[in-house]
Amino acid sequence: MQENAEALVTFIQQHCLWQFASRAHDRDENIDGVLSLVGILLTGGSPKLQTPMDRLHYANANQLTTEVKLKFPWLSHLGKDELFAVVSDVIKRIHEITVKNSKNGELYQPGY
């Protein structure tokens, strides 16, 4: 499970820009927004997109989901619960790297 999450974390680090938004709260919003949608898409769900931000997160999530499904065929062998658990780990790890333990001193500056 750990390995699976790490593999996705490495992929996201290498390919995604939304995790590196300007401030901690922006990063959190993107991480939660995008990856929770990834969870829904991986488990075959239909996300409800109501706001512009929903559609933004969907745009990032959909491309990411397409790419990881190609890159990591083992995803198709996991059940719904396992998939959500992996995604939950990924959210935690991406948050750790880009927010919680980040050495970026600008993350908590007020204003842009």
Next chain:
Amino acid sequence: MPMKLLDCDTEIPEREQHVYIKEAGEDTTQFLPVSNAATIPGTLSERGCAFCGAKLVIGGVLKDTIQMIHGPFGCSYDTWHTKRYPSDNDNFQLKYAWSTNVKEKNVVFGAEKLLKKSILEAFDAMPTIKRMFVYTTCSTALIGDDPKAVAKAVMAERPDVDIFVVECPGFAGVSQSKGHHVLNMGWIHEKVGQVEPVITSDYTINFIGDYNIQGDTDVLQRYWHKLGIQVLAHFTGNATYDECRGMHRAQLNVVNCARSAGYIANELHKKYGIPRLDIDSWGFRYMATGLRKVGDFFGIQDKVEALIAEEEDKWKPKLDWYKERLKGKKMAIWTGGPRLWHWTRAVEDDLGVQVVAMASKFGHQEDFEKVIARGREGTIYIDDGNELEFFEVIEMVKPDVIFTGPRVGELVKKLHIPYVNGHAYHNGPYMGFEGFVNLARDMYNAVNSPLWSLAGQNIQNEVQ
């Protein structure tokens, strides 16, 4: 590996915090170069000044706007004929440099009268131009002029003109970056919202952080046009002043250069709720991904797929031809900051090229988080690189080609290493599908020039 102190920096050991060599298993929570910090004097750093970041990079790109530089004329002279951003307005933005021509007496007694006179003279000399940016420089910031008051007075006298003032003296901040910031924040707070754009499409974006270098904006604009997307404002490639005042009505902000213009995208989100989508508009695969994300946002996926198919049909064979011949080649990138993280994976995935050393002039830690996440192990990542460091790094990694500015390119030529202009390109544009083929072609021709091996032969010995 902990941060690296290069030999040439033994005497300035504080440089160690700015140089990182990535190793397996490491990530940016352990090692992240210090960035956007004070420059060490006398190191032959590559940095420019805040005025450069405001005028040369962003403001000067506008195609219908007088660029009035409030100060002695050198700042004006120096930011004229140093860029390659064309426009469809007869390249007005490339042909002229304005200065208030501050003299010693103005430094003593103030220069606001002079500023006002110069502004009026400039508008009178070119009666069809009604927009102006005014920039302060080192001296006019120090003497405490109030250029905003002067601008306000002129706008009251001449209601058909509009003036935006940027206070960006060269000594502000530590590099060009401060100038980006001041201009972005001033623009959103003072000018965005003043003009209502005419909406002609169901899908509207601003494209933020692209300055039409050698026609980059035009390449992307063809895509948006094909997709039926209206770009309210390019910030600021081939853009007008008033287009950029109408940014508040876009449904989506697509951002390429997050360093120079992430600020205004953030503020547009904060103030108007417009989502910010970061993409890479350099990179063959990246371009397709970026277009697909825009397609997903608007629900126009079919059109996007058709466009991508057309472009890939046309350009992928050429790209692959270069990939076959470039794979395994080693590249260094010594530019402003963002191109490090835009290009490092793209050249590897699209062309098989390995980026072995990178240096950023004015990147922040955010830029290093991105580049280190995307970049290779064994690669050297440098914040605020200086000339002696460049020599040492070349010895360490032996690049086949360096993407950097012309002056540094002329330096490494002495070491028989070709450069490609990483700022203004050799034969661009470099954005989009065709752009990456152009980049590949320039890299291929650079690396394969017979001149390098000829240069290495000493005719006093027997020549092979």
Next chain:
Amino acid sequence: MGCSVTQKDRSGIINPIFNCQPAGAQYAGIGVKDCIPLVHGGQGCSMFVRLLFAQHFKENFDIASSSLHEEAAVFGGIKRLEAGVDSLIKRYPDLRVIPIITTCSTETIGDDIEGAIRKLQRMIAKDYPGRVVHLVPVHTPSYTGSAVSGYNVAVQSLITTIAKKGEPNGKLNVFTGWVNPGDVTELKHYLSEMGVDATILLDIESFDSPMMPSKDSFTHGSTTVEDIEGSANATASIALSRYEGYSAAQYLEKTFKIPATITPTPIGIRNTDIMLQQIQKITGKPIPESLVRERGVALDALADLAHMFFADKKVAIYGNPDLVIALAEFCREVELKPVLLLLGDENGAYARDPRILNLQKTVDHEMEIVCNADLWELEKRIKNKEIELDLIMGHSKGRYVAIDAGIPMVRVGFPTFDRAGIYRNPVIGYKGAMWLGETIANTFFAHMEFKKDREWLLNTW
């Protein structure tokens, strides 16, 4: 009819003809060997100028910055200056000269450069015993003068700081002014042909630097500390430019009794004659037959061009003042008509320049010399049809005026980045006159073909 001298009547500038003082000071600084100028100000003051030099020469020059940041506006910049000198000395063990070039910011703040230098020399003596580094104060705020005066101030500062009385060395000091490496090559050729031992100030022939198999060739000037020290022991000085370097010759005359001669900038046949005869007079070395032949070759080449292709053609010239005036004089030698000269700063001395007075006296066609000019003065006269031009001579930053108006343009002066290799050619001397004439001719010829304007004339020229 005749030549009038006017002033630009606007306060602001549209398209400046030159850069500001620190740029000129840097141009002087890079002519010295084992020297890295330190520009005391914002980073742009050095970085933009390094780019400008790279555009012109296609070479990198080492120039450092004290990287003034905001706290200096409150606390002064001296700490940054001291740190800058320290960084340079520590990391460049062969460094012998650091011109400290001030800018508008540090002059406005009022940093005490001389005081800092005294303190730094004490530091060097203590921390680097045996190491000699000349710290040269160069005061060049950008709100006075221009790159022309900045160059002049820097050359004078180098001489003032480093020239040292010793044994007479029998040499002739030659102050070249703001020239190109090709000009220095031509000068050295003349001095060699005449057997004159000279110190060229500043010797920039090596700016045209090669790619070597050993990969150890980089770009720098060749004038050494010893050359500058020795300038105090010369037999005489000759200055080839009134506004760029003459002050240093005058200083040597005043301080070390070295007679200083100024000669009209040697562009064109007559001006070159005068210079060679001055050198002959000063040194006693005769002008050899070889130079008479070279003069003849140039005259022969120009005679093919003057009355057939140049006569009555109207020329506008802009750039450094000595260059512009001398080019105008050359133009008149080959029947070109200089109708507009643009001198780019507010130097009141132009009104008293004997060459300009002579033009006012002897020119019998309509000619205007605009002082304190910018390039808008050229562009607006063309746009308003106040002037009709057959040729523009000037640097590359005026290119769009020529391109948009469809007027042939010959690149001369500084910078000439939109053509290849210009700096390798002389404009001074007989070879320079020949190069100018043939370049003008070829420019006309290409234009005729492009415009299909009697291009058949050249079928049998």
